[in-house]
Amino acid sequence: MKILVVEDDTMLRNAITSVLISEGYSVEDTGLGEEGLFLAEQGIYDVVVLDIMLPGMSGLEIVKELRKKDVLVPVLFLTAKDSVEDRVIGLNMGADDYLVKPFAVAELLARVKALLRRKGGDTEELLTYKKLSLNPKLQQASYEGMDMGLTPKEFELLEYLALNRERILTREQIFDRLWGYESESSYGIVDVYVHHIRKKMQTTGCEHFIRTVRGVGYMLKE
Numbered sequence: 001m002k003i004l005v006v007e008d009d010t011m012l013r014n015a016i017t018s019v020l021i022s023e024g025y026s027v028e029d030t031g032l033g034e035e036g037l038f039l040a041e042q043g044i045y046d047v048v049v050l051d052i053m054l055p056g057m058s059g060l061e062i063v064k065e066l067r068k069k070d071v072l073v074p075v076l077f078l079t080a081k082d083s084v085e086d087r088v089i090g091l092n093m094g095a096d097d098y099l100v101k102p103f104a105v106a107e108l109l110a111r112v113k114a115l116l117r118r119k120g121g122d123t124e125e126l127l128t129y130k131k132l133s134l135n136p137k138l139q140q141a142s143y144e145g146m147d148m149g150l151t152p153k154e155f156e157l158l159e160y161l162a163l164n165r166e167r168i169l170t171r172e173q174i175f176d177r178l179w180g181y182e183s184e185s186s187y188g189i190v191d192v193y194v195h196h197i198r199k200k201m202q203t204t205g206c207e208h209f210i211r212t213v214r215g216v217g218y219m220l221k222e
Contacts, residue, residue: 004047041066074116076095131144
């Protein structure tokens, strides 16, 4: 699972990022509101942990823009404001949860996991689509019970498609999700991995599940 942390307090941001990474999440972070909006708009994150008071663009403005653009990533607001009115404003703007500073690490993790479960990620249960089955814990993918023998990175790519089933994902989204902005690889590596996955899916007869959207990217659809 991939999480974006937008928090201008450097010490707090580093602490949150460190804790989330120690729990096995992939994390990217920024202290700038505009950069946070840009990153969140890419649609590659499973949860955004977002401070309300940010330099430049506020967390409230970021969520408002995301929802206007139909970016429905779950958002956990972090704020020092604890009045009922402040919480109502944040939730009405489109946030999914609200955590008041200072907070316990255990509560932060619990709320992040709750949002991930609601979204459909962060679970050890099987992820299924038609007769396709993915086991996140074992990183195994099978079709009608036949294992495909995917590598960890191939499994990640197929899992990302499955989590966004019947929705087009651009090559850029897939690349940024799996390899990250700082990777020295090019977008072409996405096509290479899709090719490898399809070859392995041929053995089970489900290679047609990954559809190419020419000039755009890929989609998982029967």
